[in-house]
Amino acid sequence: MSKNKGSESVKVVVRCRPLNRKEESNGPAGGIVQMDLRLGQVILRNPRASASEPQKTFTFDAVYDASSKQRDLYDESVRPLIDSALAGFNGTIFAYGQTGTGKTYTMQGVWLDPEKRGVIPNAFDHIFTHISRSQSDKQYLVRASYLEIYREEVRDLLDPNHGTARALELRESPDTGVYVRDLTSCVCKSIKEIEEVMNVGNQARAVGATDMNEHSSRSHALFLITVECSQPGPDGRKHIRVGRLNLVDLAGSERQAKTGVQGDRLKEAAKINLSLSALGNVISALADGRSGHVPYRDSKLTRLLQDSLGGNAKTVMVATLGPAPQHYEETLTTLRYANRAKNIQNQPRVNEDPKDALLREFQREIARLRAQLNHRKWRSKQKKEQVEGEGWERDGDEETEGEDEVEVEVEKEAQEYVKLEEQRLEREKEAIREDQFLLAEEKQRLLGEKERMMGDLRKEQEATEQLTAKYKAMESKLLVGGKNIIDHTNEQQKMLEMKRQEIAEQSRSEREMQQQMLVQDEETLELRETFTSLQQEVEAKTKKLKKLYAKLQCIKAEIQDVNDEHVRSRQELEQTQNELTRELKFKYLIIENFIPPEEKNKIMNRLTFDPEEDQWKFQPLVPAESKSSQMKKRPTSAVGYKRPISQYARVAIAMGAHSRYRAENIMFLELDMTPPNTSSLDRSTEAEQNQSRSVDNSPTKDRGVRKSPTSAQSEGVAAGSSTHANVWVTAAERDKRQQQNENLSNKNLRLKRRGDR
Numbered sequence: 001m002s003k004n005k006g007s008e009s010v011k012v013v014v015r016c017r018p019l020n021r022k023e024e025s026n027g028p029a030g031g032i033v034q035m036d037l038r039l040g041q042v043i044l045r046n047p048r049a050s051a052s053e054p055q056k057t058f059t060f061d062a063v064y065d066a067s068s069k070q071r072d073l074y075d076e077s078v079r080p081l082i083d084s085a086l087a088g089f090n091g092t093i094f095a096y097g098q099t100g101t102g103k104t105y106t107m108q109g110v111w112l113d114p115e116k117r118g119v120i121p122n123a124f125d126h127i128f129t130h131i132s133r134s135q136s137d138k139q140y141l142v143r144a145s146y147l148e149i150y151r152e153e154v155r156d157l158l159d160p161n162h163g164t165a166r167a168l169e170l171r172e173s174p175d176t177g178v179y180v181r182d183l184t185s186c187v188c189k190s191i192k193e194i195e196e197v198m199n200v201g202n203q204a205r206a207v208g209a210t211d212m213n214e215h216s217s218r219s220h221a222l223f224l225i226t227v228e229c230s231q232p233g234p235d236g237r238k239h240i241r242v243g244r245l246n247l248v249d250l251a252g253s254e255r256q257a258k259t260g261v262q263g264d265r266l267k268e269a270a271k272i273n274l275s276l277s278a279l280g281n282v283i284s285a286l287a288d289g290r291s292g293h294v295p296y297r298d299s300k301l302t303r304l305l306q307d308s309l310g311g312n313a314k315t316v317m318v319a320t321l322g323p324a325p326q327h328y329e330e331t332l333t334t335l336r337y338a339n340r341a342k343n344i345q346n347q348p349r350v351n352e353d354p355k356d357a358l359l360r361e362f363q364r365e366i367a368r369l370r371a372q373l374n375h376r377k378w379r380s381k382q383k384k385e386q387v388e389g390e391g392w393e394r395d396g397d398e399e400t401e402g403e404d405e406v407e408v409e410v411e412k413e414a415q416e417y418v419k420l421e422e423q424r425l426e427r428e429k430e431a432i433r434e435d436q437f438l439l440a441e442e443k444q445r446l447l448g449e450k451e452r453m454m455g456d457l458r459k460e461q462e463a464t465e466q467l468t469a470k471y472k473a474m475e476s477k478l479l480v481g482g483k484n485i486i487d488h489t490n491e492q493q494k495m496l497e498m499k500r501q502e503i504a505e506q507s508r509s510e511r512e513m514q515q516q517m518l519v520q521d522e523e524t525l526e527l528r529e530t531f532t533s534l535q536q537e538v539e540a541k542t543k544k545l546k547k548l549y550a551k552l553q554c555i556k557a558e559i560q561d562v563n564d565e566h567v568r569s570r571q572e573l574e575q576t577q578n579e580l581t582r583e584l585k586f587k588y589l590i591i592e593n594f595i596p597p598e599e600k601n602k603i604m605n606r607l608t609f610d611p612e613e614d615q616w617k618f619q620p621l622v623p624a625e626s627k628s629s630q631m632k633k634r635p636t637s638a639v640g641y642k643r644p645i646s647q648y649a650r651v652a653i654a655m656g657a658h659s660r661y662r663a664e665n666i667m668f669l670e671l672d673m674t675p676p677n678t679s680s681l682d683r684s685t686e687a688e689q690n691q692s693r694s695v696d697n698s699p700t701k702d703r704g705v706r707k708s709p710t711s712a713q714s715e716g717v718a719a720g721s722s723t724h725a726n727v728w729v730t731a732a733e734r735d736k737r738q739q740q741n742e743n744l745s746n747k748n749l750r751l752k753r754r755g756d757r
Ligand code: ADP
Pocket: 016, 017, 018, 066, 097, 098, 099, 100, 101, 102, 103, 104, 105, 106, 217, 252, 320
């Protein structure tokens, strides 16, 4: 079926879930979806159409009806994909469909029920079982990451600060394609560990969302597994193959109502399905095959799945359907979408010895630690021999022995050395203590020295132990075929599994053959026909005509449907466009009327386009790398000089003190800090009146001049101001004074405004 060598089409399978209780109670109409499992066909009935209208038929790689088991879907459609990933291919499986049609059920399923476990847990089982059963010369490294795309932001679900962390960026490298920068990835050594990773991610997803159902129908979840496998090749060197698996649970594909939405909600609505509509566009462009440009860059999802759609990957799409009549339109759209995806051609190839294989790094690190450890142990061993006064006899035959044996021997000898050394030091200490010819001081000194030597010895030993622990931890991360995982299944079970796989394989090929036969039948119909009589010919041709006419009707209906859909989506787009244009106009209006042109130019000059991120960005005002140094230091040439003084400051100095507010009509008044006074009332009121009068009647030219604290003070003293007079003030008096102060400040404000004008 493939067009050219090395390319294969995206596998598309369709699954229909059973009617749920609510739908069953809704009416007797029953499901609108019928399936022919043998032929891989879906037959869709339009609940509103007349009985004469032909039903729509779609053919896929496989179909699964309401009674299908999770296991069937996995064995037939997913297992080959995971096997390829284990062999070093990239693989993607994604579930697409309306909310509530069983995407999550298919991908995850019910974890606690082995019968209902979905694709992801089954894949975990599959991967680790495969590793445990592979040959022991293979080394594996399995990593897992989990992310979600919500409102066009990529979020790491394994990050402990998931809720608050910044959205992650997408990057592209020539080797690995598009990847997520700073994405957490966990090395997993067993099924349990990888399940734990999945649980952590699922919890983060649930915590981040107030309404889980709402959230999951709007966010895309991607679980990424990388399996690296190293195996000695025919050339004797170890070769690494890297298989990457994307397990994707997409957001619900139903149209989000955009009518009557404005502002933030509009933006949200536009973003929710941006990734999904971009996915649709990418699939259309790829399936069409004629259009050169594929709009991968339109959304985060399509960029991440770039390799899976039309690139280096094997891809399986599971389209999920609901059987309820009220969702006829959505179901039809899903089927059309799936039908289109069948035409996408991928070019999968094995990823052999990529530069960034983590396994290679791990192997190097392990080798380094091992060398270090060996060196230490050799040293200890040699010291031991010196102590014992023996020569090393077996220098020559070390290579004939197995590496592990040598290592065990060396380790044993090293431990022996430490023990011997400790005993020797103890003995010496004992001897020093008992030596009666030594002075007490001398004894102390020698004992101290021996103590120190023992301390050193212990430290050395500790360091070795630490190194060993590190080495062991590192080594345990690599899974060795047939060793790390104990295979509990017995031979019978293994046989059973094999048989089941064979059956799945057979039914798949049978279906393919059936489908091919169907196509061929139609093509050869004309060639085989020979007619004996005119009557027969007429009959045959009438029959054929009828058949073709029915087909024509089908296609006409199809065209009508496609047109309707097109018109609908066009209307929606136009509406969105209108609203965006309106908002844009509004923004322009603000810019033109309220932002000075020079400010606008400044902003425009700072804008740059970031092709990596695919968006416009502000350049920082100060170049980032010199920011701290520039802000802090003075130029070295200016050391010892006075700081530069602005023209304004010079004028201000020339004009004398406090020229600052002179042009602004601001009057500066000292705060009236009144300590409790103790004398008679009259004087204070008098002083108050004096003061207020002097303020009120002061000539205009003096207003707004800030009084220096000293002059204000001296004035206060001259006027017998309340600040210095020891006057007892009653509550009423205080209120009155407050009132006056307020009046005063109001007046100042008025004056200032007038000045501004
Ligand atoms: P989605 O993720 O597409 O929104 P879910 O996977 O959450 O939908 O499925 C909605 C409901 O339908 C769940 O309660 C699920 O158990 C049930 N369901 C979906 N598919 C099947 C199926 N094939 N068999 C039985 N129940 C199913």
